[in-house]
Amino acid sequence: MALTLRSSTSFMAPVDSKTHRASDELPGRLAFDVRKPAGRLRTLKASRQDVIERGTLLQHTEQAAELLHGPPAAHGDPGAGTARVPVYVMLPLDTVSLAGGLTRARALNASLMALRSAGVEGVMVDVWWGLAEKDGPLRYNWEAYAELVQMVERNGLKLQMVMSFHQCGGNVGDNCSIPLPPWVQEEMSRNPDIVYADRSGRRNPEYISLGCDMLPVLRGRTPIQVYSDYMRSFRDRFRDHLGRVIVEIQVGMGPCGELRYPSYPENNGTWRFPGIGEFQCYDKYMKASLQAAAVSVGREEWGKGGPHDAGHYNQFPDDTGFFRREGTWNTDYGKFFLEWYSSKLLEHGDRVLAAAHAIFHGTGAKLSGKVAGIHWHYRTRSHAAELTAGYYNTRHRDGYLPVAKMMAMRGVILNFTCMEMKDEQQPGHAGCSPELLVRQVKQATAAAGAELAGENALERYDGSAYSQVLATSRGGDGMGLTAFTYLRMTKKLFEGENWRQLVAFVKSMSEGGRRVVLPKSDTARSDLYVGFVAGANRKPKVVDAAVRR
Numbered sequence: 305m306a307l308t309l310r311s312s313t314s315f316m317a318p319v320d321s322k323t324h325r326a327s328d329e330l331p332g333r334l335a336f337d338v339r340k341p342a343g344r345l346r347t348l349k350a351s352r353q354d355v356i357e358r359g360t361l362l363q364h365t366e367q368a369a370e371l372l373h374g375p376p377a378a379h380g381d382p383g384a385g386t387a388r389v390p391v392y393v394m395l396p397l398d399t400v401s402l403a404g405g406l407t408r409a410r411a412l413n414a415s416l417m418a419l420r421s422a423g424v425e426g427v428m429v430d431v432w433w434g435l436a437e438k439d440g441p442l443r444y445n446w447e448a449y450a451e452l453v454q455m456v457e458r459n460g461l462k463l464q465m466v467m468s469f470h471q472c473g474g475n476v477g478d479n480c481s482i483p484l485p486p487w488v489q490e491e492m493s494r495n496p497d498i499v500y501a502d503r504s505g506r507r508n509p510e511y512i513s514l515g516c517d518m519l520p521v522l523r524g525r526t527p528i529q530v531y532s533d534y535m536r537s538f539r540d541r542f543r544d545h546l547g548r549v550i551v552e553i554q555v556g557m558g559p560c561g562e563l564r565y566p567s568y569p570e571n572n573g574t575w576r577f578p579g580i581g582e583f584q585c586y587d588k589y590m591k592a593s594l595q596a597a598a599v600s601v602g603r604e605e606w607g608k609g610g611p612h613d614a615g616h617y618n619q620f621p622d623d624t625g626f627f628r629r630e631g632t633w634n635t636d637y638g639k640f641f642l643e644w645y646s647s648k649l650l651e652h653g654d655r656v657l658a659a660a661h662a663i664f665h666g667t668g669a670k671l672s673g674k675v676a677g678i679h680w681h682y683r684t685r686s687h688a689a690e691l692t693a694g695y696y697n698t699r700h701r702d703g704y705l706p707v708a709k710m711m712a713m714r715g716v717i718l719n720f721t722c723m724e725m726k727d728e729q730q731p732g733h734a735g736c737s738p739e740l741l742v743r744q745v746k747q748a749t750a751a752a753g754a755e756l757a758g759e760n761a762l763e764r765y766d767g768s769a770y771s772q773v774l775a776t777s778r779g780g781d782g783m784g785l786t787a788f789t790y791l792r793m794t795k796k797l798f799e800g801e802n803w804r805q806l807v808a809f810v811k812s813m814s815e816g817g818r819r820v821v822l823p824k825s826d827t828a829r830s831d832l833y834v835g836f837v838a839g840a841n842r843k844p845k846v847v848d849a850a851v852r853r
Contacts, residue, residue: 548668
């Protein structure tokens, strides 16, 4: 299907050409017809909760919690002023262990109690393909996830559950290794072309190549059928919780669960920030598709492989013939290749989301899909790092509107990363602009009539990051967030000042993005303290989240 938009008007404006390595354009504001997204989630009723003392539970009275946080505002309540933005917190990647059980279940339960006391709406967890279907095709084990769902429900929280069809390990923030199911790895050994490959033939086992989406390469089933069977089994197992406890299903569509190609793999030092990455179109299925596309436009020679002058993972745009200012990207060949490469990604996303929509329609759970925040080299004309990832976004073309339209057509929320980043915090030589990128994506989702949710790309605990998310989440222009998911729940999150920052942030988001400074004590003279109190000559006294009188 054709889901592209060609713009005759540039949305980039010139900047100082003396900037080192960063090119000479800054995007201006895109003028789109804006529609205000609807609210997504029902509010939770207040309930009594326990809070965490580094694994020790302390009773926290409902009265004190209400004095500190106040009752949650109704979603979409016209009397509430601005719409609240529910905050979720990502659980650790290894919440379910390789052995198939919950990791540190008692500590996890205590942490959930603490999050509920802070006013958090719910949590997000990866439902790993490599764990749930590891015993063989169509042999699913959901028991650990069922235990988690019950634990989350008992704590009065909601769940966002990610259909994670990618491997864990080898990317930013990955602190554990969860490969694809063993039987899938066996198929990879028999037929290495079912995974992506770069120009030099290096193969990436993170995710099945979209080139074989509709081919029976997984023991008689196509990858789309495998993903569908997985989601259908999940739906049947958790039918009673969908829409009630499990309020959102995020559908993985690529590496890191994002709709993109694995163009910047960190594993074994292959790629380092801010390299441009490499095109991933050299498995035999992708090459056959490119050949067919070239023949269809009468230019058979264009189908012999990807661009020969696109450089290597860690180069800069100006180091290459393809991505430099007046490079091959802006020629007839370059436009043909980039159109094919990006349209294949869009078609893949649409296939997976169409399957998910058919399976989860009517369950009450929302669907979402994740798009990567590739902000480096954004200030250059070619936007090289975005192009290698599959987003055909350049000085002359909006690459995010087609993605947003595809998701809107399927009723899917677009979840975007790097919401916490500021331009001024990025290295000058990398041509970064996360703020302008986020603005462009917000405008694209508004124009497409899609809902937008957000995440932070890196673990941050500081007020500057929270302030940036608050600014981004405001919907006064009709382009606010419907939810925000914080990355990630770690031990460090519960330390004193970090916890105070989170509580203030959650309260601010509940008040429509208005900045709230959490007082040292509330009207009941109860102090919120989260952290570790230790004297030099005494045993450490641990109070991770407690209201003390």
